[in-house]
Amino acid sequence: MMPASTYAEYTLAELLGWPLLHFVWQGALIASISAILLAVTRNARPQLRYALACTAMLACLLWPALGIVQQWQDPQTINLETAIQLAGKASISLDLVWVRQSLLAAQIEAWLPLVVTLWSMGVLLMLMRLALGLLWVYRLGQHGNDIAVLTQQWQARTNQLAYQFAIRRQVQVKFQQDLLSPVTYGCIKPVVVMPASLLTGMAPDMIEALLAHELAHIKRWDYVVNLLQNLVLSLLFYHPAVWWISKRIDAERELIADDMAAAMLGQTRPLARALQVLDKLQIAAMPQAAMAANGGDLLSRIKRLVRPDSQPWHWKMAAPVLGIAAALLLVLQTQVNAAPEPSVPSAPVAAAKAEPVTHISAYVKTSSEHVLVVDEQSGKVLLEKNADTIVPIASISKLMTAMVTLDAKLDKDEAITISKEDVAGWHTNQVKLQPGTVLSRQTLLELALIPSSNAAAKALARTYPGGKPAFVAALQSKTASLGLQATHLEEAAGISPNNRSNARDIARLVKAAASYPELRNLASRSEGSYTVAGQTYDYQSTNSLTASKDWDISLSKTGYSKIAGRCLTMRTTIAGKPVIMVLLNAKNSDVRTDDVMHIRTALETAKPG
Incomplete structure (x- = not known):
């Protein structure tokens, strides 16, 4: 059954940010393909290469635009805070669809507001630059008429050339003393502004060739294309x-205009000589809002007019293939695992009979692969994501190790010597116990829970009555007595990938562990110390939130392995109510903490439904 509606959050940063960032690889791909096509058509007519380049520019505009449309139409994600607030309303039946993000995409997303802000500032500056160029050209045409007599003579010749080009618009020609290169602007009423200095430095046939070149631009409406081209350039x-x-x-564009001018005049040398004069004058680039005769590579244009020749293939022309490969690699890094994944929806809240229930499908983004948030008093599931998937739980296993140890009612002051077997394998950097170290069972229990020492947990299991086989049997018996059907534990420290459970079972485990006063005391501490041979060593909890005065944590345990990822479970009081959180397989500790902070904020601001 399709949901009645879809809940989504749209932000300008996401709407514009992702398409702009995706254009990094999209633009590289477009340019690389264009470079290959332009290399293949290097000896074809310039009209074909011009069409290819314009198509590439159009693709550069349309691809991000389509990305924005897709970003708007696709189901957008909401944060954990909004999801929990919706789940707490009795009038809403929430069907959660979780979205998995790559770590790179998650890191980039935090910078999207800054990216969009900087882009907006850049676009504003580019548009101001374009506007100033247009204003300069407009004023140039308004004041450009310094030599009235010559203007009348060349206006007549311009009209003749325009007639030969079949240009039906009135083309006005003007001369300007301070200008060093011909400039053409305007669409409906085009104007060609010629530098007065060229009248004494060029023969009439050369000036006529430059006029023909500018008229070719007018014939092709190049001013419009150039303006649109600069708008795209301003946006990207x-x-x-x-x-x-x-x-x-x-x-x-300049090559096409050269060919049209040469064809109209019936010869190429006047235009080539005129371009040579422009090259000697070393004219600075004109504002891009106008069409100027000195565009393109003047020397290559002169050579092409005087002695056209085919261009040989060069191995560097194949370099864009590397750009295509780089673009594909980048898109894989940012988009892999970014599609929605189905999950078991949160249990719908029972609504009053008189109040209609709105079914909402919400797309929620989180860094942890498995999430469960439970109101401990009512047992109500506030949020869940893949809570029934069985996965490795790493050092969260030590909660069960502690309960089994306390259930045995062993002497807490008994001295236990660390063995070589205890210290074998991977251990925390905080606590490095050496073989022969003697510590009390109480100290080992503290080290296993607070800094998560594997050696301490293994020593507790080894010294259990009956040894490790009896300890493992006790683990499994305790698991069965708690009804943890999805949980399997086969060693004390959580090193084995076979120590597995799911978020729902872990929530039950935390609730059971909270019934032990000593566990609540130890697993909520932020730091501690132990003494070996008269020397004291300090340690901190693996959950940094226990040291924060903003948190009221009554029990906490973290876990980590390459297979399990960053795991955290804790019992805390939020908005006056005890809440159990379980987060498994986060990419790193920071994003895991972000999830926890979002959950707490949501619970604190949520209103009863």
Whole structure:
């Protein structure tokens, strides 16, 4: 049955941020494919290469735009706080769909607001740059008429050339003293502004060739394309690929205009000589809002006009293949495991008969693979994610080790000597017990629970009445007595990947452990110390939250292994109520802590439904 509605949170940072970041690899892919196609068509007509470059620029605009549309249409994720608040409302039946993120994507997402802010500032600056260029060109045309007599003569010749180009729009030509290169602007009423200095430095046929070149731009409506090109460049200014594609469009555009001018005049040398004069003058680049005759590579344009030749293949032309590979690698790193994964939904809240129940499907993002949040007093499940999946639980096993040890009512002051077998394998950096070290059973119990010492846990199991076989049997008997059907433990420290359970069983385990006053005392401490041969060693809890005055934690245990990931279970009081949290297989401790903080904030701000 389809849900009645879908709950989602849309933020501007997510809506724009991800498409902008995805364009990093998308732009690289577009540029790499374009570079290969341009290399293959290097000896074709410039019109084909121009079309390819313009298509690439259009793709650069459309791909992020489609990304924004998709980001808006796709089910958006909500945070843990919102999910818990919804789950607490009696009028809502919440069907959770959990979204798995790669670690890289999770780290990037925190920077999305800054990314969007910087991008917005960059776009604003680029648009101001474009506007200033347009204003400069407009003022240039308004004031450009320094030589009225020559203007009338060349206006007549311009009209003749425009007629030959079949241009039906009125083209106005002007001369300006301070200008060093011809500039064309305008669409409906195009204007060609010629530098007055060229009248004394060029023969009339050369000036005529430059006019024909500018008229070719007018004929093709290049000013419009150039303006749109600069708008795209303003939006995607941060990507070098867009600048490279824009440069290729400029170069091919100039080649097309050269060919059209030469074809109209019936010869190439006047235009080549005119370009040579421009090259000698070392003219600075004109503002991009205008079309200028000095665009592109002047020397290559002159060579092409005078002595056209085919371009040979060079091995460097195959370099864009590396760009394609890099783009694909980047998309795999940011998108793998980013699809929604089904999970067992939270138990719906029973609603009053008179109040209709709204069914909502919520897409929730969390860093921990398995989550369970339970109101200990009512037993109500506030939030769950894959809570029934059986996974390795690492050092959370030590809670059961402590309960079995306390159940045996052994002498807590009995001195126990650490053996070589106890210290074999991986151990915490905080507590490094050496063979021959003598500690009391009470101290070993503290070391197993607070800094999570594997050696201490193994020593407790070894010295259990009947040895390790009897201890393992006691573990399994205790597991059965608590009704933990999904839990299997075969050693004391949690080193074995076969020490497995699920979040639901662990919540029951925590509730049982909380009934031991000594466990509540030890597993809630933030630090401690032990003495060996007269020297005192300090240690801290593996759960840093126990040291925070903002938390009221009555029992806590962490766990870690490469297979189990970062695990945490704890009993704490939030908003005056005891709550049990279980989080398994987080990527690292920081994101695990983030999940815990979000859960607490949600519970503190949630209103009863």
